Amino acid sequence: LTSLLVQFDQGKFIPGSFSATVGIGFTVIHFTPDASIWDTAGQERFRSVTHAYYRDAQALLLLYDITSKSSFDNTRAWLTEIHEYAQNDVVIMLLGNKSDMASARVIRREEGEKLAREYGVIFLETSAKTGLNVDEAFMTVGKELVRRSVQLPVEHRFHLHDVMPPEKEPSVCCSFR
Numbered sequence: 001l002t003s004l005l006v007q008f009d010q011g012k013f014i015p016g017s018f019s020a021t022v023g024i025g026f027t028v029i030h031f032t033p034d035a036s037i038w039d040t041a042g043q044e045r046f047r048s049v050t051h052a053y054y055r056d057a058q059a060l061l062l063l064y065d066i067t068s069k070s071s072f073d074n075t076r077a078w079l080t081e082i083h084e085y086a087q088n089d090v091v092i093m094l095l096g097n098k099s100d101m102a103s104a105r106v107i108r109r110e111e112g113e114k115l116a117r118e119y120g121v122i123f124l125e126t127s128a129k130t131g132l133n134v135d136e137a138f139m140t141v142g143k144e145l146v147r148r149s150v151q152l153p154v155e156h157r158f159h160l161h162d163v164m165p166p167e168k169e170p171s172v173c174c175s176f177r
């Protein structure tokens with residue numbers, strides 16, 4: 001994800017490894033409405049750290065590497081867990097990255113599409129190297145967030161009485177003399 005964020009933010013690919021994200025990295029990307037993107041560690045041993053962050057997330061981008069079967073299997077495990085802990089209306093995007101590496105591909109596009117369908121999430125193949133679908137991925141998330149916030153049924157919108165018992169609600173009336 002780090003390379004994808006750099007491509008989206010700076011429009012370029014910086015080859016070579018970034019140091020593996022330990023815990024949480026942080027990049028702010030301005031959407032309308034503004035949203036922050038947290039680049040969390042993909043590695044299994046950080047899962048408990050990451051859990052605390054995605055629980056309240058509005059959108060999650062889950063990446064696997066199309067040249068790595070284990071990364072694909074790992075995203076399946078993440079999807080199962082996210083299903084359990086994330087908010088119900090969270091926007092989830094599954095991205096098959098490194099699509100420029102056609103000759104090393106081990107995960108077919110259809111397998112990514114199938115996994116996405118299974119969990120009802122949005123799917124795209126991307127390349128942080130060539131920039132393929134990078135803007136589209138972030139824009140799709142942004143648009144979907146806006147669409148969902150507009151369409152949010154009334155019962156899911158914020159109500160004062162959800163957080164305060166009715167007797168403690170401030171009274172609406174006031175008269176001034």
Ligand SMILES: Nc1nc2c(ncn2[C@@H]2O[C@H](COP(=O)(O)OP(=O)(O)OP(=O)(O)O)[C@@H](O)[C@H]2O)c(=O)[nH]1
Binds near residue numbers: 101
């Ligand atoms: N060819 C190619 N290489 C890529 C692409 N995206 C990332 N890489 C390379 O893959 C390696 C890992 O990339 P990162 O962006 O650091 O991976 P990450 O998912 O952020 O990894 P963690 O921070 O450990 O979760 C680096 O060597 C990148 O240069 C891509 O789309 N194409």
